[in-house]
Amino acid sequence: MAAKKKTIIYNILFVLICGGLFLFLWNAPPETTAHLPHDEDHERFMNMGKKEAEKFCAECHAPDTIAPLPEDHPPKYRCLFCHKRVNQGM
Ligand code: HEC
Ligand code: HEC
Structure with a gap:
């Protein structure tokens, strides 16, 4: 059971990191x-x-x-x- 919880937490982290990266790229510096x-x-x-x-x-x-x-x-x-x-x- 504990192992399964860990997996879920890792999955959530993964999604959050991907989301963060996506936002970062989306907001990339404006072209100059x-x-x-x-x-x-x-x-x-x-x-x-x-x-x-x-x-x-x-x-x-x-x-x-x-x-x-x-x-x-x-x-x-x-x-x-x-x-x-x-x-x-x-
Ligand atoms: C690979 C990208 C790129 C291409 C292709 C390109 N330029 Fe540029 N150009 C720039 C960059 C970067 C600058 C300097 C930064 C800026 O524009 O503020 C610049 C600067 C200029 C400037 C001076 C802007 C200023 O503020 O003094 C002029 C005029 C200009 N380019 C015209 C052209 C013309 C005409 C062409 C086609 C023959 C061309 N450029 C092709 C990227 C490019
Ligand atoms: C009839 C003359 C003429 C033609 C044709 C012309 N330009 Fe220019 N361009 C100028 C002059 C003069 C300036 C500098 C004064 C100004 O900013 O308007 C300039 C400035 C620029 C700048 C700098 C803008 C800035 O903010 O510093 C860019 C980029 C540029 N031209 C791109 C082009 C491109 C790309 C073409 C072809 C599609 C082109 N020009 C065709 C006369 C011309």
């Missing part, structure tokens, strides 16, 4: 990468296909354009995977 801005330059991309939109980014964000990327910018293919468009259910 800048979203695609809502302004004249970017508004037209909000409703475009991602691949379609990404063809235009380099017009202004390649080196020697008006808004070159920072030198320590991470690998940059598929801009919109990281710089999400808010509004549009990601």
Whole structure:
């Protein structure tokens, strides 16, 4: 009987730990990468296909354009995977 009780307690603990982990992951820190801005330059991309939109980014964000990327910018293919468009259910 005592052994059975122990098993039940371990099972409850297991469930609690899983629940805790789940909540922890669920509340994981918010993404900090800048979203695609809502302004004249970017508004037209909000409703475009991602691949379609990404063809235009380099017009202004390649080196020697008006808004070159920072030198320590991470690998940059598929801009919109990281710089999400808010509004549009990601
Ligand atoms: C017509 C020019 C132009 C185009 C095209 C353009 N951008 Fe920009 N972008 C800018 C300028 C200028 C800034 C800096 C000023 C600002 O924050 O609006 C900027 C800023 C940004 C920022 C920084 C926002 C912040 O909060 O710091 C991100 C991210 C960005 N652009 C992503 C993109 C992506 C992704 C694309 C392609 C889908 C794109 N841009 C296309 C001109 C452009
Ligand atoms: C792997 C993820 C990733 C991809 C892909 C990516 N970026 Fe970034 N980008 C970042 C991170 C991280 C930063 C610096 C932190 C931040 O955004 O606040 C950054 C910064 C920027 C900034 C400067 C933001 C500022 O506040 O000064 C611009 C502009 C930008 N990215 C545009 C682009 C464009 C255009 C592309 C596609 C050619 C692109 N990014 C692809 C992750 C990414």
